[in-house]
Amino acid sequence: MNGIDQILRQHDIKPSYLRMKVFDYLKQHMDHPDVDKIYKVLAPEIPTLSKTTIYNTLHLFVEKGLVTELILNHQKHYDIRTIPHAHFQCTACGQIDDLEIIPPALDPKYVAAWQINQVQLTYFGVCASCQK
Amino acid sequence: MNGIDQILRQHDIKPSYLRMKVFDYLKQHMDHPDVDKIYKVLAPEIPTLSKTTIYNTLHLFVEKGLVTELILNHQKHYDIRTIPHAHFQCTACGQIDDLEIIPPALDPKYVAAWQINQVQLTYFGVCASCQK
DNA sequence: CTCACTTTTGTAATGATTACATTTTAATTA
DNA sequence: TAATTAAAATGTAATCATTACAAAAGTGAG
Structure with a gap:
């Protein structure tokens, strides 16, 4: 999780524990996960985790230009690569x-x-x- | 509705009244309607119309290569232009x-x-x- | 420590789509 | 033409990702 707090701060996002976890997940799994996939992986290590939080966090990331949202097959997928491809x-x-x-x-x-x-x-x- | 039955038959689709109506609508409204829009327009003139029928009909059209399905904003839109654009x-x-x-x-x-x-x-x- | 604000959570609602069983219509054969 | 069979159309209920909203938990300044 090195430097993740920096990246979040650079995008005007206060680096809470959960936000750092979600961003870390995206950084390490660049297979364009959807909310459910992120939730399933993080939930075991964060027992109180709520899916709504994942939604909120990702919305924030997209709004701040940190990640890209990709709607495929009626589902939102997330991508930390923001350059066009x-x-x-x-x-x-x-x-x-x-x-x-x-x-x-x-x-x-x-x-x-x-x-x-x-x-x-x-x-x-x-x-x-x-x-x- | 001239020649619509021909077009359907060419794509191996039996030209029922409803299928012809749906295709006619697509031909005259090339603004990529979704199911709801087609339903709202056709329902008044076909009082027994069911939304499920519109779904079935469009699935058939797509399967037979007659129209293209375009998923935007979590909704399916339909386009009779099948050439890439x-x-x-x-x-x-x-x-x-x-x-x-x-x-x-x-x-x-x-x-x-x-x-x-x-x-x-x-x-x-x-x-x-x-x-x- | 207290108050205000932010973050997180849980539950219920939304809305497009699909599943499935039933009814209606059309086509075929006797 | 009547009977039989298949195809098309319909209605209802279920699904599933997402959102709305209100409550709870956490954080930080004074």
Whole structure:
């Protein structure tokens, strides 16, 4: 958990124990977990943990620009990589991989009219191991 | 509703009255409606209409490759344009616009490993009228 | 120590989607 | 045409991630 309190503070987030735990989890598990997955791992070591807290914490992280929210299959997934990149999701097992593809820039005429805040580029298909 | 029965038949779908109505709606309203929107419009003229039927019908259309499903904001939206293109969604009013951008092709090494079935490129932001 | 504020928690509500059983409609055959 | 069978449409209840909200616990300044 080295330096995590610093990172949180840099993003204007008071580093409570739980927030540090959640961020630490995200840092060590970059497989785009959803709330349930984070909860299941942290709950055993934090017996009083509530799922609502995970929701609150992640909302705060997103609001402060610390993590990116990725809605896939009616579920929110979280990613500490905030630089633009693409994703692949296997429709069989649900796993999400990062892809080093930068989403194309919008035509200037749209940029002038709209205020673009986020881009999401996702490829759906069946991963190697699920094809067998 | 000219020729709609033909289009359905071409996709191996038996053209029932309701299926034709749903497809006709999609053809005339290309603003990527969700189930609720379609239901609200069709229900008055088809008093016995059930929402489940709309769900069933759209599932069938997607399965037969007649329409594309687009999950945005935890909701399924439907699009009769099946050629690859991008979307813009306003996070304030929810409106969805088509963009003439072709999502970038995947690196051959990924294409070899995975079986890609769908690509989704979406820009999120605030549209012109919501910025006021 | 006390008070005010923030963080965390628990429960109940929401809302889109699905499961499933039943009813209605259409098509086929005798 | 009536009977039989399959397909389509319907209604209700269940599911599940997320949110709303109020209460409890923790933290820090004076």
